Structure formats: C-alpha cells, structure tokens
Amino acid sequence: MAEAVAGGQDDRTAKARIRDSAITTFATHGVDGASVRLIAEGAGVSPPLVIHHFGSKEALRRACDVHVAAVIREQKRAVIAAGAGLDPLAALRGVAGGLPLLRYLARTLADGTEEVAALLDDLVADAEGYLAEGVEAGVLKPSAYPRQRAAVLLLWSLGALVLNEHVGRLLGADLTADLSAPEALAAAGAYFGPVLELFGQGLMDEGYAERLREGLDPDSAAGPGRR
Amino acid sequence: MAEAVAGGQDDRTAKARIRDSAITTFATHGVDGASVRLIAEGAGVSPPLVIHHFGSKEALRRACDVHVAAVIREQKRAVIAAGAGLDPLAALRGVAGGLPLLRYLARTLADGTEEVAALLDDLVADAEGYLAEGVEAGVLKPSAYPRQRAAVLLLWSLGALVLNEHVGRLLGADLTADLSAPEALAAAGAYFGPVLELFGQGLMDEGYAERLREGLDPDSAAGPGRR
DNA sequence: CACCAGGATAAACGGCCGTTCAGGACCTGG
C-alpha cells in the first residue's frame, strides 16, 4: 500500500500532488477548515479523485502525518551524519519543500494523532542522546533527570513553533522561515538570543531554584506561584 | 439533557450558561468541531437561543475570548495582591471554575484571535515586571534582553500548555490540573523539576552558549545543524 | 481488432451546519 516515499522523484503523480496540497491546505486552514474540494483545487484535480486515492479525508490526513514523519526522520538521519545540532527542527529548515511540512506540524501538533505522538517520542529519544553527548563533551551540564530534561527542551521548542504567530508578533521572529536567508536568521535572533542567554547563564540563583524545587514536594504545599 | 457542572445550582442566567458551555465545548472539540447544537445541549437550551443571545457563533467565540481574558486579568490582580509568583498561569489554577478556562486557552492559543493576542501582550508586560523585581531582589539573573526574555519564558509556558497532551504522555504531568491536589502537584513535578533545574544551572557552558549566540550573526552562516 | 483496468470526472445524495421564522409560555403593569 505504501509507495516508496524515500525516492521522491515521481512527485508528478496525482496522488503525490494531492498529498502535498493537503499538507499545505491543512497547514493554512486547519484540518477542519480544509475541505476536500479545497485540497483538490490546490492539486488541480477533482474532489472525488482525492477520495479515490486515499479512501477518505481522515485517511488522507493520516497519510500526511505518516509522510511528514517519514521526511523528518529521513532528514534527521542526514543531519546526524553531518554532525548533529541542538535544534530538533533544524532538519526541516532549509530542506527543499520542508517549510510546508514544518507549518503542517505546527498546525497539527496540538491535535495529537498517533503518528505525531510516535514521532515526538522518537525526537525525545534522539534529543536525550544528543544531550548525553554534549554532557560527555563538556559543553552541556549534566542533569538529574536526563530524559525529562530532553522532553522539556523538545516541548519548549515545539511549543514555540505552535505559537509561531505569537512569536512573530512579540519578537518579530518567524520560526517557520528558511533560516539560511540572512535576514530571517537575524530576525530569529530575537528568539534565539534570549534562549541562548537562558541556556548559558540560567534564569535564577541556584539556591533559589533549589528551594522552589523542594516546594514541589506534596508535604510542603508551596508550588510555584502560590501564596 | 441537562448536565451538572461543578456547583450544581443553575441559578446562572441562560446567557452565562451558554457562554460557559461554549467554553468547555470549544475546549473539548475545538472551535470548528463544536457545533451550536452541541453547545446548546450542554447549556440545556435550544440552538436558536444561542444565536438569539450572542448573534452568531463567531460572536459567541469572541465573547468567550473576552470573558476568559477578563477572568485571567482579574485573577492576576488577586494573585499580585497576595504576592506574585513566576508561573503566569498560577492565577487560573485552583480558582473555582478556572480549569475549563485554562483548557479553552490551551485549545485556542494557536488560532490567534485579537483578544488572546492582547491578553498575551499584557502577560508579557506583567512577566517583564516580575522578572525585573526578581533581578532587583537578587534571586534572578539580569538579562541583556529583558523584554524578549519575558516573552520567551511566557511562550515556553504557554507552549507547554498547548502541548499538554504530549506533556502528559512524555512526562505524566497534567498542566491543566488543579495543582492544589497533592498527587497532581507531584505529577507536575516531572515537568517543573527539570524546568527548575534548567532555570537554576542553565543548560550549557556559558562560553559555548556565547559562541552559539555569535553564530546568529548573518555573516557566520553556522546555524544549529547544517549540511 | 476487441477488451478491459484504472485514472479521472460531472452530477448528485444524504447529512450536518449556522441561522431564520413564526410563534408559545410567562411575567408585569395598567
């Protein structure tokens, strides 16, 4: 049933055109707002052909999830081979045609389908590996909760992506832009600058953070931000 | 089918019941997925009454935005009077009836209506104030970009809220739970623990972070993760 | 040639949607 996604050369077939149109249309209008007729128009085909090739709109959406996850995994492998970075989404930026996938991901991450959940689990596992390497190399600090720290960092990264519109309004940065363009990279610095500052020096005095962390114990009922 | 939310007494006016039902229904099914008929059923009224009181579904959604923003602003004032914390959402947790608002916010933050955008701008300004106070008190470290740092911290916080489902799967914590319950607070520690560790000690060696920050300059094209 | 498998389409169907319409119950003041 699954054709070879990795080949990618025959993106001229109607089925691939429909899938790509669906990804961008879902990203633009949301899954509910993107009608089959709109997707078909974007692919230059008739609405019934969409159903003919994918069975239903829901199945088409699942196919998009699978495709996006496959591309991300493939690109991640390529990036790993070239030397990994910290940004788990670097794999998609700058890749030809990767930006619509990034926007699709931003739009559908909150819905939580099975496929993107599995993808996130993978990304967390990868991130934990990167972080361990960084710790071993001495550039990253060790953690008492390595897996949870990897998850938190990934969730922050993806959360900012989901809220990209607000990132743009508040900071002027577009996280779904191609960062190989110098001006886009400079704009993204309004986000990555403070992030790297936080990553470097932290936010709080360590003793203060430690005291807050002890407050998470249930016996002491002083959670963060309570009287 | 009349259903009883917390409280039991439906002495609220029908308009308020419709608005509250809309908030929870929007939060559960999404704005597109929540039909007027479903909202009306949740409020124990007929569908036309929803339109009669609010004019249209879109106007009802705007009324929900306004109401949520008003409640958050009001609760924030109360929390400030009692001594502010760092968590910008602490205002909503533990407040009677605040949890549905939190879930509504998580569901609609990504859509970016005018009202929630204005609310976010307010929250950033407040956060900047809190951070400045913390710096002055010596518990927080100063920043070269105070406003941007406040925005980043708020975006991380809200991003985790939007991805609450993934937070639950990856860490077992529910950020939309009432953290005054000890077990919920303990579970939330799986998120807040690593967060406070990151806030305390940072993530990277400071020199390494500084070098990465310099890499944001356009001339040096070494973004994180290149081919 | 006949044949037919499959890509592609126009037309149409049933269903749910947001909304409108035409009133019914119920109070309040005369």
Added chain:
DNA sequence: CCAGGTCCTGAACGGCCGTTTATCCTGGTG
C-alpha cells in the same frame, strides 16, 4: 381583563460538507 415585553422553542431553509454513483477517456494486452 388585556397589552406588551422578554425569554424561549420546534420547524424549517439554504448551504457546504464528505462521499457515492455512473460514466468517460486512455493506453496497454490478447
């Protein structure tokens, strides 16, 4: 008693939705 408002409802309308049906076109195979 009636008049007039307010709150509320059942029925219905038009429209868009995802999907089905029936049909055409095209090219490869015997």
